[in-house]
Amino acid sequence: MRLLIKNGLVIDPSRQYEEKADVLIEGDKIAAVFPNIEIANAQVLDATNLVVAPGFIDLHTHLREPGQEEKETIETGSKAAAMGGFTSICCMPNTNPINDNATVTHYILSKAKESSLVNIFPIGAITRGSKGEQLAEIGEMFKAGIVAISDDGRPVGNSQVMRRAMEYAKSFNLPVVDHCENKDLAAGGVMNEGYYSTMLGLKGMSHLAEEADVQRDLILAEATGAHIHIAHLSTAGSLELVRQAKQKAIKVTCEVTPHHFTLTDSVVVGYDTNTKMNPPLRTDKDIEALIEGIIDGTVDAIATDHAPHHEDEKALEYDCAPFGIVGLETAVSLCLDRLYHTGKISLMRLIELLSTSPARIFKINRGSLSVGAYADVTIFNPNLETSVDPTKFHSKSRNTPFANWRLKGKVINTIVGGKIVYQNC
Amino acid sequence: MTILVILRIILTIVAFNHKDLLGIKDLSKEEILSILDTAKSFKEISKRPIKKVPSLRGRTIINLFFEPSTRTRTSFEIAAKRLSADAINISASTSSVSKGETLLDTARNLEAMCPDVIVMRHSSSGAPHQLARICKTSIVNAGDGAHEHPTQALLDALTILDHKKAIEGLEIAIIGDITHSRVARSNLHLLAKLGANLRISGPPTLLPPAFERLAEGYSGSVMVTPSIEKALRNADVVMMLRVQLERQASAYFPSLKEYSYFYGLNKKRLELAKSDVIVMHPGPVNRGIEIASDIVDGNYSLILDQVTNGVAVRMAVLYLITGGSSANAQKEVLER
16 A cells, blocks of 8 residues: 655655655555655645645544543544544543543453554553542553543642652653642633733633642652653743743743633633633733743643533533643644734744654654654645635534634644545545 | 803714623713613602603513522612613523523524614623623623623712712822722722722732733823722822622631731721812621721712612613613603
């Protein structure tokens, strides 16, 4: 089985390659990348005017299976990923049961093998039941195939437990991913604390809640030598802490979501629960800082925090509705529209943030179009305008604040292991 | 004179064409004045031996209260009845909400019985806004979380105007738990829109961030200060807010005793205000905590006048929201 991608602009940050070229795939591997490949017996994919990139990798996805299949399954989540241009997704452990032991990890991977269109890389829990008390069976999960550990959404409050987790994870070379939120400082808030929470009378969650935990994690990472990865970093203060830590050579990486660099807390006016996520949408000043970090390299990756919720739950009062929005099917268009077309970053940098760099952070053997690499490819049209239509989402859930947004840039093809899993019609 | 009459007519024409009353923030100065005008006309009805006009005969008004309330619920009920509307009261504890029905489903079911107005109180900010989006029925917000309580601000303004010529230029102190107060927010919008200068005060832990920015674009001003003395100095109006015991448990202040000592209104502090100061409180009052008993019962206190005016304001709101105009209100009252 041969697949030839013709005439695209091939951009591969793993070797700083940017050239109009063809990509030949044989089986599930990249066989050749150079201009004007002539070969018989190959299926040809015309990529004229399109960008051909190593497949995008989402470090932060909630697939809900097992346990909450009414929101999403591994199958529907993987379809959403394929449609959004992601060839690999890393799924958070907050399923039911929680992925805190090898049995659950094996289950997820076997379901993935059966029904997923894209590669699934599970993230294990840090603590048993994500209760923040005893360590989960991290080593066994590592052997079963997890790529990182996290108690995302229920962050480890006990700093001694976090310290032990870092010490322990380091021996397996596993990154520790933290949703940084000091629960005492967050104080049950449902949106960013500031002018808009004051206006709307909603409980505010201060940026301090995030920054206090980022600071703690950095101190522990420095002492333990573990790799800390800050999930969905959202404030100017957190970014500055990470920037300083990197200068001190602390092993820290961080991700930013498209919604955090696109929207501010002003959109909560009107009480649409699709504007409720955790961390909450912040301010213009924070967006400015995040984009600065994306430009200067402080931000390592863009991740979606794809968090499907059933519409019945999102139809509750703002205080009661669950946190989170779906992101897999809007992320790439938002990145192109907000980061590339505004002149903030090049396509090379964008692809690095979506593919090469996430692969490096979780040590996933993907994110490159070098000969011999897995043939995971994302092909997109940076200039095609698209309108966000949630009714066409492949995710089971529709909870997005971007309905009807017009964005410039669209995924055209997603190829996983040499197989076309998504084709834009 | 004729110019005044014409002006008044123009004013009533621009008056009220909102489906819902969700907050003061959404109202123009003219709309606020028109509601107050209508309320003034209706005040007289409550003083008659037969306290009823037929204005809303055949209309159905549902009071849907998800939070306990005596004053506001009774006030809305009396207002509806004095206008001859049929008023139905539902409190969350007796409704299907306790059986796990969602707010929106409850609303859909009530709407299926064709009411004209749903008056709603809810502990979650924005709940009436969510209802208003899906219902054709008019929604009147009777208090949502810490967001707004529009009829409270209107009755406060009506009470002030009983004693002061205009809101514009008044020095008004609002003191207490500002963070959790929908009364403070609605009053800020109303009073600063009408040109008052507000002094907002309370323990620094209960002053929400950027509160003064809520008045951006209004003709009045807002100063936020943790010093109650600074807020009271030369004030024309003092509004005290209820402080809740549970805030003590969340470390907002050490004790009610200490709260009272530093932020309570007593005779001595009140002397800082103007000699013709008026004192208000939305109730229920914690005597001896945020306000001393002798002030509650004293000459400066308008606390019960506020309650009386509440009925007139709610009559006006129900009347206008069901399609009445300020000019006709005068007529309805006179015809009887």
